[in-house]
Amino acid sequence: MTFKEVKISRRVVLASTFLLTFFWGCRDLVVTPSAQLYFDGESNNVNVADFEEAWSITNSVYPFFQFKHINWDSIHSVYEPLAEKANGDEMFNVLFKMFTELKDGHLEIVTQGGYAVTIYLPPRLKRDISAFDPHVVRKYFTKELKLAGDGYMDYEILPENIGYVRISAFSEGDWIFDFDKILDYLAGAKGLIIDVRQNGGGHGEQVNYVVSRFLSAPLPANPMYLSNGQPRSNPPIQPRGPYQYTKPVVVLINGASFSATELFATMMSQLSNVTLVGDTTGGGGGNQGFYSLPSGRQIRISNLDIRRYDNQPIEWNGVPPNILVMQSAEDLKNGHDLQLERAIALLK
Amino acid sequence: MNKNIYSVFIAILLTMTSTQAQAQGSISNDYSFGDGLAIHGGVGFLALKDEYISSEIYSGTVPYFAASWSRQNETYGHRLWLEYEYTAALRNHNISAEITQLRLGVAFMYPVGKTNVLSKDVDVLFGPASELFFHYRSENIADGGESVANAYSFALLFSGGMKLEALCPLNESFQLHAMAQTSLLSFGGRMPNVAGIEEGEKNESAFKLLTVFAGFDASGEIGCSYKLYRSVLIAADYRFELTRISAWDFFISGNDNFIVSAAYDF
Numbered sequence: 001m002t003f004k005e006v007k008i009s010r011r012v013v014l015a016s017t018f019l020l021t022f023f024w025g026c027r028d029l030v031v032t033p034s035a036q037l038y039f040d041g042e043s044n045n046v047n048v049a050d051f052e053e054a055w056s057i058t059n060s061v062y063p064f065f066q067f068k069h070i071n072w073d074s075i076h077s078v079y080e081p082l083a084e085k086a087n088g089d090e091m092f093n094v095l096f097k098m099f100t101e102l103k104d105g106h107l108e109i110v111t112q113g114g115y116a117v118t119i120y121l122p123p124r125l126k127r128d129i130s131a132f133d134p135h136v137v138r139k140y141f142t143k144e145l146k147l148a149g150d151g152y153m154d155y156e157i158l159p160e161n162i163g164y165v166r167i168s169a170f171s172e173g174d175w176i177f178d179f180d181k182i183l184d185y186l187a188g189a190k191g192l193i194i195d196v197r198q199n200g201g202g203h204g205e206q207v208n209y210v211v212s213r214f215l216s217a218p219l220p221a222n223p224m225y226l227s228n229g230q231p232r233s234n235p236p237i238q239p240r241g242p243y244q245y246t247k248p249v250v251v252l253i254n255g256a257s258f259s260a261t262e263l264f265a266t267m268m269s270q271l272s273n274v275t276l277v278g279d280t281t282g283g284g285g286g287n288q289g290f291y292s293l294p295s296g297r298q299i300r301i302s303n304l305d306i307r308r309y310d311n312q313p314i315e316w317n318g319v320p321p322n323i324l325v326m327q328s329a330e331d332l333k334n335g336h337d338l339q340l341e342r343a344i345a346l347l348k
Numbered sequence: 349m350n351k352n353i354y355s356v357f358i359a360i361l362l363t364m365t366s367t368q369a370q371a372q373g374s375i376s377n378d379y380s381f382g383d384g385l386a387i388h389g390g391v392g393f394l395a396l397k398d399e400y401i402s403s404e405i406y407s408g409t410v411p412y413f414a415a416s417w418s419r420q421n422e423t424y425g426h427r428l429w430l431e432y433e434y435t436a437a438l439r440n441h442n443i444s445a446e447i448t449q450l451r452l453g454v455a456f457m458y459p460v461g462k463t464n465v466l467s468k469d470v471d472v473l474f475g476p477a478s479e480l481f482f483h484y485r486s487e488n489i490a491d492g493g494e495s496v497a498n499a500y501s502f503a504l505l506f507s508g509g510m511k512l513e514a515l516c517p518l519n520e521s522f523q524l525h526a527m528a529q530t531s532l533l534s535f536g537g538r539m540p541n542v543a544g545i546e547e548g549e550k551n552e553s554a555f556k557l558l559t560v561f562a563g564f565d566a567s568g569e570i571g572c573s574y575k576l577y578r579s580v581l582i583a584a585d586y587r588f589e590l591t592r593i594s595a596w597d598f599f600i601s602g603n604d605n606f607i608v609s610a611a612y613d614f
Contacts (some may be wrong), residue, residue: 059542
């Protein structure tokens with residue numbers, strides 16, 4: 001490549017000046033005010049503040065100390081020195097280990113941007129993580145399952161003329177309104193299977209929305225207690241919709257049915273036409289509260305003791321099935337969903 | 349006087365910046381644009397702050413790998429490059445993060461002038477450049493109890509900007525080169541902050557169009573190349589890169605690398 005020699009171009013000068021000015025101008029933009037604290041060597045102080053705040057919040061709101069026989073004061077004396085020694089993000093580890101002591105599946109440490117890290121997997125949840133396979137479920141159908149509710153639900157009628165709907169979460173949103181349309185579609189079947197296995201929970205309002213279609217009379221709310229042992233009163237759940245579904249219903253549950261899903265299971269278990277089939281739910285009986293720490297980190301911890309209708313905590317205990325059908329990943333590998341098969345046999 | 353000022357400017361640019369490895373014959377009074385394929389390897393130091401995870405700075409040494417392709421025609425030349433960096437040992441005290449960074453870029457370089465630095469001819473090229481930057485972070489933010497806690501984050505910046513190069517052949521085999529590149533307008537992507545969503549805050553988009561003040565990507569290089577044979581050339585460079593995104597949780601990744609390259613002209 002050749003070109004004639006010229007005096008240095010004005011464009012080069014302008015471009016060079018722009019670049020130099022720009023790099024210099026960006027110098028102050030590189031460090032944000034929120035980070036300045038760390039450059040000033042205050043990282044450890046922030047970590048200690050985080051620790052004290054996390055411990056205090058938990059001390060105030062956590063409802064299961066007595067039930068779990070945990071001395072929270074002693075936890076403070078064990079972990080405070082570790083928090084004082086922690087540098088930078090080592091504090092994540094200190095919080096993680098401290099909260100692991102609570103063995104609570106609702107506990108999460110959240111990064112500044114909101115990425116939630118689960119601290120503890122309850123044993124039944126861990127066991128049943130692979131005890132469900134939607135592909136195996138589909139083998140029992142002759143038609144492709146329909147999707148609804150932004151993909152949170154799928155449904156169809158089994159060859160035995162039994163309706164099937166899977167609810168994969170009770171997350172917040174209008175998607176739950178599709179449940180009424182699904183019920184209309186499945187209403188002609190002789191029975192209904194509601195599959196909430198692997199449903200990790202969500203919001204109680206979503207649970208109530210579904211349950212209310214199965215009620216012939218108002219259903220009293222299950223007991224709940226605050227951290228100070230005071231009961232929290234909730235209004236009964238009212239029947240809703242143009243008709244109530246009163247045909248036989250099987251609710252499929254397992255150890256990966258967690259949190260609000262266990263609320264759903266315990267409510268449905270109160271209805272005479274409903275049978276719970278599968279395995280005991282995961283045992284997450286708290287309501288997750290969100291709390292910010294001084295550094296910008298966040299913790300999410302249980303702040304309510306939600307109980308079954310027999311007044312036993314759902315925490316750790318879970319909700320047992322009426323008919324126990326244990327299932328493993330091996331069963332699924334062999335192409336059998338034993339829990340679904342039992343549900344079909346019950347409704348056939 | 350003016351010539352001296354220009355020389356200072358070019359000298360500064362030479363110390364800030366660089367080019368791709370060269371792989372072209374005809375080094376005489378004219379510069380070598382570097383036609384052909386080049387592979388680059390090196391090691392660098394990377395510092396990172398991603399406030400989606402935390403305000404802490406993570407840093408460490410990172411291997412550097414890249415490949416580039418350059419070609420010229422009568423009026424301009426173009427360059428295409430792909431960089432890859434990976435490490436599982438970017439540290440903040442005793443916490444480590446796993447980082448993958450990719451850069452895919454293209455530039456069209458037009459000769460804009462020739463000047464003299466320390467009695468040597470320096471050719472200056474300038475033109476539009478575009479770069480796709482992708483950053484992925486996976487981190488065990490804690491371990492203990494019965495599980496290992498992983499957090500993830502990513503940053504994406506597809507930017508359009510400009511690139512400036514200075515090429516200074518010292519003799520038939522040896523050439524100094526420098527480059528500076530900056531973005532002007534970008535399309536960025538990040539994981540939106542959802543920490544406050546449950547408290548009623550509105551979720552923000554994961555992708556946005558960004559001005560240079562909200563999404564900034566710049567790099568510079570300075571080095572030298574030596575022609576071993578007619579079509580084979582080796583080069584040594586210092587290269588720095590800076591990517592800053594502030595439209596979401598603040599993100600900045602800066603690294604400098606020492607690179608050796610081999611190029612083949614065909």
